[in-house]
Amino acid sequence: MKFYKKRGCNMESQARESKFELSVLGAVWTIILYELIISALIWGPFSEIYDSISFGNMENTKEIIGILGNIILRIIIVILVVKKAKKISDNNFRINYLGKLNYKLLLSVILLMIGYYFWYQSSIGVITDKIPLPEFLEEVFKDMELHPYSAIFSIAVIAPIYEEIFMRGIILAGLLNRYNPKKAIIISALIFGISHFNVVQSVNAIVIGLILGMIYYKTNSLILCIAVHMTNNIFAMIMEGAKEYMGYSSNIISFLAGVIIFIGSALLFFRYLRESDENLKADKLYKKRRDLDEDTGKIKI
Known part of the structure; x- marks a missing residue:
């Protein structure tokens, strides 16, 4: 039976x-x-x-x-x-917004994305920037020049929130429920890249999707993913302005700086993640001990 x-x-x-x-x-x-x-x-x-x-x-x-x-x-x-x-x-479905969110993890992932930008744009980005943009994307950029405020707000705020709710909050969450983490993260990153419908942005989006997928899997925090996505988009706009008005161009120095920042912030991220897990275990242990004292030696469940 x-x-x-x-x-x-x-x-x-x-x-x-x-x-x-x-x-x-x-x-x-x-x-x-x-x-x-x-x-x-x-x-x-x-x-x-x-x-x-x-x-x-x-x-x-x-x-x-x-x-x-x-x-x-x-x-x-x-x-x-x-x-x-x-x-x-x-x-049975719900979106996980907070997860293991704290200011240390937030700072580390923001630095991680800044380091990634310099690393990517000084390596893979040098190649992808030579690929011609499709006509529809050029039309989009022209329209953005005509409406700069709405374009900035859309890129910096609307797109990160909207895309993260779907790509990490729904699609990746569902894939993690069914497949092993590596497979789920790779599939969601590919979907994220393909959804941009052009080679130039898709390559970058796939790599970013892998980073965001790892962050979501480790922290279960959609807010952290949104913050990372916002950082990438805002920093990219700032650097595009630097290229246009200040003549900035990627070089070996920016590549090395990006690698150092990326690796350093990744180490901090995993360190703070361990601290967060240890604090969570300590809180659970404290609550169990408190329940023991309050219930004459029996743990409340």
């Missing part, structure tokens, strides 16, 4: 895992589907009306309206996709 009960529990557990795996695949498809439908029904008509309206000397107001419209669109898509993931997973 016990054997059948145990076997039944295992089969039920496997069924839950299988359903959650469907939520990962469903999330990818749902993101694409909702992006197309909502963009066609809401953002498309809104953009036409938005572009046709003249604000005279109040162009900044027009950009603010555009930013708010973009935020509302993203919020709608996030809500719909998360609801879909919960429905497919029998409401």
